[in-house]
Amino acid sequence: MSDMDSAPLTDRRMIKGDAIFKGVILALAGSILLILLIMMFEMVKESLPAIKKFGGRFLLGREWDAVQGEFGALDFLYGSVVSAVLAILLATPLSVGAALFITDIAPRKVGNVIAPIIELLAAIPSVIYGLWGVLVMAPWLQQSVQPWLIEHFGFLPFFQGAPYGVSMMAAVFILMIMIIPIITSITKEVLLAVPVSQKEAAYALGATRWEMVRMALIPYARSGVLGAVILGLGRAIGETMAVTMVIGNTPQISLSLLAPAYTMPSVIANEFAETTSKLHASALMEVGLILLVVTLIINIMARLLIWSVTRGDTGARA
Amino acid sequence: MNSKLKLEKLNIHFGATHAVKDVSLEFPANTVTAIIGPSGCGKSTVLRSINRMHDLTPSARVTGRILLDEADIYDRKVDPVAVRRRIGMVFQKANPFPAMSIYDNVISGYKLNGRVKKAEMDEIVESSLRRVALWDEVKERLKSSAMALSGGQQQRLCIARTVAVQPEVILMDEPCSALDPIATLKIEELIAELKEQYTVVIVTHNMQQAARVSDCTAFLYLGELIEFDVTKKIFTNPTKSQTEDYITGRFG
Structure with missing residues (x-):
């Protein structure tokens, strides 16, 4: 060479x-x-x-008056947190159930058809959800669901007042529908990642399908499922359009789910174009800041939660 | 010899693949039977059919009969869950539940029976762990994670978990293949003790292990049963030339 x-x-x-x-x-x-x-x-x-x-009055104050120049954001904070948390509480069991159905219950062919359909739901623009919510769901709530709740459960503080349709309840339902696809598709991936050996261990002990899910699948997948729930919560608390269209945009704190409410993203979206003063614009900006901080706090808490439940089981990711 | 377990003309297909062909075998009660053969000969497939694990694989089709105390476990009316409670299984790779403590792992199967008193659980956990000679090693840390144990300890924990359900037959699918020689020795000693109470079927690719632990040995090749006899005879004076070739290491 x-x-x-x-x-x-x-x-x-x-x-x-x-x-x-x-x-x-x-x-x-x-x-x-x-x-x-x-x-x-x-x-x-x-x-x-x-x-x-x-x-500090801004965080705890309940007056929101652009004319008088008095701004307190507690009602919006309440509306955002309550609607998102309730939506998560409803959506989580439904989503985990749907994911379990797709991965472990339904025949593979059926699962392969359902999974993309559920994921498609995540691609629908939120204004469409809002439109459907205000034109279809809210009237249905007003005419059927809410009167029934008032009649049978009206003694509870959660179902008092007149049925307006647009309400905290409508916002919770819309958010629930919007975050189900996210939680379902992530949970599905997490469940698919559980090793077959774990499932076999449960079955070999004489577990039924449900017992296998409880013994092997859920504990193994729980940190991933929690992660999915957190992502859903993040989406729910920041959702603007659909919520604005169905929540009624009334700043108030009411235990009743039938009452209208207001959220932080909604007030920003509704009022920013027509601010009456520098102070008003500044107050809206501060609402945005609070929203950012709340989102950060939720994320940090979620990380701590995941860290604390997964501490010790090093095998879970092995 | 009264047989605890009997396979009659067992055939197993996966889709178009005919994995196990006309295998008939008898496993006497309170004995250890080894199933040996080269990789892909269908030995694990046979083992997994005995507690109906193939039910979980949609493409698998099992025909023929498997009799447990003369009752066909593939009978239409039989519940596979009930079969698996009487026929336990230990897997190739130790698979304790990572999110559970040592204590919870041992009791996990037994608890499926329904509500159990704390004192009863304590007793089952202790006796099962003693049975697999793990009690003295873990009694101080029953509440710690099962994942903190060594590989050999984890495998014994899995055997304890199986024993705790009080099955009649224990199937073992290459239980030592991931373990070092000392851990393997411990499991082998354990198998010898287990047969006093249970009927044990073990799949192994380690012929020395088969010779050490088993009373009877079945040799499978390409999905067919070539020879089945008392272990001593298989290893010293096999009838078929294929068996002899395999155990002397000429192929496989």
């Missing part, structure tokens, strides 16, 4: 290319972080007038 055949040990062209590539990637990655930081900074800056004027 002659020396002519061997490649030179340094290739200036390649070294230069790598440096350019590295620079471009670094800039792209850095810009994401930068955008986030600028956004946070702007939100805090824009909220400052409201923060200075109201302080």
Whole structure:
């Protein structure tokens, strides 16, 4: 072999290319972080007038009066948290049930048809959910469901007042329907990842299908299922359009699910275009800031929760 | 010899594949029977048909009869769940439930019977763990995760979990293939003790192990039963030349 055949040990062209590539990637990655930081900074800056004027009163205050210049966000905070939490409570068992049905109960062919249909639901724009909610679901709630609840369970504080249709209940149902596909499809993937050996262990002990689910599937998959629920909660608390269309947009705190309510994203969407003063705009910005912080808190709590339930079972991910 | 378990003309298909062909075998009560053969010969497939694990595989089709105390476990009226409570199984890779403690793992199968008193559970857990010689190693940490145990301990835990259900037959699918020699020795000693109470069927690719632990040995090749006899005879004076070739290491 002659020396002519061997490649030179340094290739200036390649070294230069790598440096350019590295620079471009670094800039792209850095810009994401930068955008986030600028956004946070702007939100805090824009909220400052409201923060200075109201302080803690903003979080606990219930007055929202653009004319008088008095702003308190508690009603919106309540509406957001309650609607999202109730939606999650309803959606979780339904979604886990649907995922179990697809992965372990239905014949594979049936599951293969149902799964993409459920996932398709996640692709529907939220304004369509809202439109359906306000034109179809809300009237149905008003005429059938809510009167029945008032008649039979009216003694409970949750079902008191007049049936309006648009209400906290409508928002909860719409959110539930919207987050079911997310929780279902993630839970499905998590369940499919449970090793066959775990299922066989339960079956070999004489477990029925349901006992196998309880003994082997759910405990093994629980951290993943929790993760799915958290994602659903994140979506529910930030959902704007559909909720705005069905919740009734009335700032109030009522135990009754039949009463209208208001959420943080809804008030921002409804009022931002027609702010009457600098302070009003600033108050809306602060609502946005609170929404961001609430979302962060939920995510952190969720991570702690997942960490605490999975501590010890190192095999779960092995 | 009265046979606890009898396979009659067992045939198993997976889709178009004919994996097990006309296998007939008898397993006497309180003995250890080894099923040996090269990889892919259908030995695990036969074993898994004995507690109806193939019910979980949609493409699998089992024909023929498997008699447990003269009753066909593939009879239309038989509930596979009930079969599996009488015929327990230990798998190739130890598969304790990772989210459960040692204690909960042992009692998990027994608890399926319904509500059990705490004192009764304590007793079952202790006796099952003693049965597999694990009690002294874990009695101080019954509430800790099963995943903290070594591979050999985990496999003995799985045997304890199977024993706790009080089955009549225990099937073992290469139970030592993932274990080191010392852990293997412990399991082999355990198998010898288990046969006092149970009928044991063990699939193994380790011929020395078959020779050490079993009373009878079945040799399977390409889905067919080539030879079935007392272990001593199979390993010293096999009738068929294929058996001799396999145990002397000429193929497989």
